[in-house]
Amino acid sequence: MSKSTTLKVASVERETDDAVTIHLKQPLLRRIQYAAGQYLTLEVDADGGKGCRAYSISSTPGLDKTLSITVKRIAGGQVSNRLVQGLSAGDSLRTLGAHGRFVFSPQAGERRHLVLFAAGSGITPIFSILKSALHFEPGSRVSLVYGNRNTDSVIFRDKLERLQAMFPERLRVLHVLSRPDAPCDHSGRLTRERVVEVLAALPTWDAGRTEFYACGPGGMMEEVTAGLAACGVPASAIHMESFSPPKPAAAPAAIPGAQSATSTRVHLDLHGEPVEFTVAPGQTLLEAALASGLQPPFSCRSGFCTACMCTRLSGEIRMREEHGLSAAEVKQGHALMCIGYPISEELRLRIE
Ligand SMILES: Cc1cc2nc3c(=O)[nH]c(=O)nc-3n(C[C@H](O)[C@H](O)[C@H](O)COP(=O)(O)OP(=O)(O)OC[C@H]3O[C@@H](n4cnc5c(N)ncnc54)[C@H](O)[C@@H]3O)c2cc1C
Ligand code: FES
Structure with a gap:
């Protein structure tokens, strides 16, 4: 299917x-x-x-x-x-x-300073971005601020060392260890104060502009956001990826208009196959689809990974306010099934 x-x-x-x-x-x-x-x-x-x-x-x-x-x-x-x-x-x-929309697109002629923050497994997309910048944007510089418990828990430690040896003029890696077992650049957690301190000490490379990418657990992301804001970094220069929701999602009752009194019949084009299911009052589209035995894509169930994105062809959906779609995507008719509540009696949707 x-x-x-x-x-x-x-x-x-x-x-x-x-x-x-x-x-x-x-x-x-x-x-x-x-x-x-x-x-x-x-x-x-x-x-x-x-x-x-x-x-x-x-x-x-x-x-x-x-x-x-x-x-x-x-x-x-x-x-x-x-x-x-x-x-x-x-x-x-x-x-x-x-x-995903946490994307770095290298441009051969660009000259920028990428400041990357990662903690734990949050290094995964950051590592891909870091290599892309070093290999495909020769005029750009990269600073990685990487938080872990100790040296043994540092994912890609050897690979980062090799990249530093390969690009000594263009890559700076700062290790922040919360329980250091060896000398490191900073000990303790990646707090907002530490972010301010680290930014002040980064090399002042002659790069055209500075862009920030961050990925890690919810708490670390909040600290990085606060630290960057304290340094006057505009939100437009910051890109964030979260592996888990930043805060508990709102209960359905808290969403104005989400409580439809009647059930909704949904006609869904699921990867080219027409299927139908019914959404009971208070149910999300994803909950109802899964309860009907369908298998639409989903991951976080919390409105931030966008795996469950669908396109609304007709009818109305109300989504919780905190969601991972841009205003332009919502305008194009995209909606997230995991936090989407139908507010019309019939709904036509498509999942590509
Ligand atoms: C956009 C995105 C990218 C991701 N990239 C990676 C990646 O590169 N590497 C990676 O290892 N994981 C990544 N994750 C997390 C991954 O998708 C799973 O959530 C994670 O592996 C847990 O799945 P599970 O089935 O083992 O745990 P589950 O059985 O689903 O959950 C077990 C317990 O762990 C908790 N839990 C679930 N997810 C997380 C989490 N992310 N952090 C802390 N606690 C959690 C649950 O609340 C539950 O208590 C990513 C998530 C998203 C949304
Ligand atoms: S499942 Fe992640 S946004 Fe819906």
Whole structure:
């Protein structure tokens, strides 16, 4: 029913005790096109049926031969544990393709300073962006501020050292360790005060402009945002990717207009196949579709990963305010099924 592509595992590379990079062979006829910073939506057996999980791509388009994701095990996690511990060369993974708007597009003639913040597995999309900038934007400089517990938990430690040796004039890596077991640039957590301190100490490279990319756990992202704001960095220069929702999502009752009194009949074009389901009052579109036995793509269920994006062809949807779509996407009729409530009796939707 879903338009997924099966990818063969070429090899599994251990990065740390609890993280691996999974290198995937690209199929000849259905290559996965992606940009640096995007994630791969995997179709997995989880949540009592078929589910999806997003994993950022650590390889760099145009540079690396394999399409690679880097996964860190989460205690009790259904999928991350299987990927980190139970996968080997020759196994298969199903993917719905590359998605996401946390994207870096290198321009050969650009001269900019990229300041990258990462913590833990948040390094994954940042690593792809970093390599892309170093290899494909020769006039640009990169500073990476990378937070971890200790040296053993630093994903890509050796690879970053090799890149520093290869690009000594263009790459600066600052390690921030919360429980240092060896000398590091900064000890402690990546707080807003530390962000201000680090920014003040970064090399004053003669770059045309400075852009900021950040990826890590919710708390770290809030600190980075606050630190950058304290330094007067405009929001337009900051790009953020979160692996988990920033704050608990609003309860359905708190969404004005979401409580339709009657059920809605939804006609959905799911990857070219027409299907129908009914949404009861108070249910999200995703909840109702899954309850009907359908398998639309989804991952975070919280409105920020955009894996469940659909296009509204007719009828009305009310979404929670905090969502990962831009004003232009909403205007084009896009909506997120996981935080979307129908407010008309009939709805026509399409999932590409
Ligand atoms: C856009 C995006 C990109 C991502 N990229 C990566 C990546 O490059 N590498 C990577 O390892 N993971 C990444 N993730 C997280 C990944 O999609 C899964 O959420 C994670 O692997 C947990 O899945 P699970 O099935 O193991 O855990 P589940 O069985 O779904 O959850 C088990 C427990 O862990 C908690 N939990 C779930 N997700 C997280 C999380 N992200 N952080 C902390 N606690 C969590 C749950 O609340 C639950 O208590 C990304 C997520 C998104 C949305
Ligand atoms: S599942 Fe992530 S936005 Fe809906």
